Amino acid sequence: MPERDLPLKDYDHLPVGSLTTRIRTLGSDDLKTLLAYERSHANRMQVVSAMEHRLSGLANGAQPSGGDPAATGADAPPPAAGGSPVSEATTGPPVNPPSQGDPTNPAQPR
Template sequence: MSERENLPIPDYDHLPVGSLRHRIRSLGRDDLERLLDYERAHGDRLPVVQAMSARLAELAAGAVPSGGTPDAPAPEHPPGPDATSKVSPSTRGPALTPPSHGTPENPTQPRKTG
């Protein structure tokens, strides 16, 4: 198994920072330190390093990991397609009239005289 496959958060490299902040709350000190070491060696993204360092400080101050799981469905993924479409003729917007672009045949376009 590679180092990446052995991380406590599956698919870690592809998660956005907001999701990582949420998921690291479920990790204990050892897993979080391992993840932080990996981040520093690979991406070294400042917001991620700061979030992990802050969480390590919280754990050192007595915080406990949350009851969530680090492999929970990512909140940033949209839900799957609905089986029924909500689009119908009754939900269609009003018909639009394209702009006239100054054509003389268009009665709504004022003509310049003189």
């Protein structure tokens, strides 16, 4: 089965922590589809175990949680604050490198 046919968009690129959260939004059929795909591709123990546990919960009456399985949530980096806080007023003192034999450098005692 191609990745584009899976219930979670960009499944192969989602971090494990995100997967374990997103599978809670899926029903049993979608979860079985993902589990079969996972077993035949990466077969990551943590992901397979989480999916099996969730399938067991659904079989025992649990309901898929609300929410959008495609939502990025914590996966997206925070927006850039914009601009650098560095300015002439926040620069450190000038650095005087070692003289390296330069007798005109006043930083080195003679």
